[in-house]
Amino acid sequence: MKNREDLLRSPTYWLTDVQIEVFNLLKTYMEENNLTQKQVAEKLNVSPSYVSQILNGNFNFTISKLIELALLVGKAPIIQFETIEQIMKAEAAQMQAEVKPKRRKVASQGNPAPKISVN
Numbered sequence: 001m002k003n004r005e006d007l008l009r010s011p012t013y014w015l016t017d018v019q020i021e022v023f024n025l026l027k028t029y030m031e032e033n034n035l036t037q038k039q040v041a042e043k044l045n046v047s048p049s050y051v052s053q054i055l056n057g058n059f060n061f062t063i064s065k066l067i068e069l070a071l072l073v074g075k076a077p078i079i080q081f082e083t084i085e086q087i088m089k090a091e092a093a094q095m096q097a098e099v100k101p102k103r104r105k106v107a108s109q110g111n112p113a114p115k116i117s118v119n
Contacts, residue, residue: 004088004091005084005088008084008087008088009084015060018066019054019057019059020057022054022061022066022069023054023055023057025069025070025073025075026040026051026054026055026069026073027055028073029072029073029074037051037052037055038051040072043072044065044068044069046065054069
């Protein structure tokens with residue numbers, strides 16, 4: 001089994017991550033605009049089978065096609081690069097913040113706490 005760092009260093013991991021993102025963008029766009037795969041294919045100037053491949057998660061695309069697809073659905077493709085160490089540090093911080101117990105403040109209702117005396 002791979003550890004998290006090995007996974008983050010895997011090209012397959014990042015390709016799958018982008019494919020899922022593109023699938024979600026395209027599927028949402030098609031549903032919101034009541035479009036068929038054929039109509040989307042015409043807008044992208046690709047074959048309907050290419051759109052089908054995107055929706056089946058079985059595709060690899062050029063950067064130019066990724067940009068076209070993003071713009072079609074009204075999104076700007078913002079790409080940034082981070083080191084694996086930065087990603088792992090950010091994930092660790094997020095996990096720690098989620099696990100950290102939340103302290104509740106008990107609101108005073110104007111009544112002092114009862115005094116208990118032991119004789």
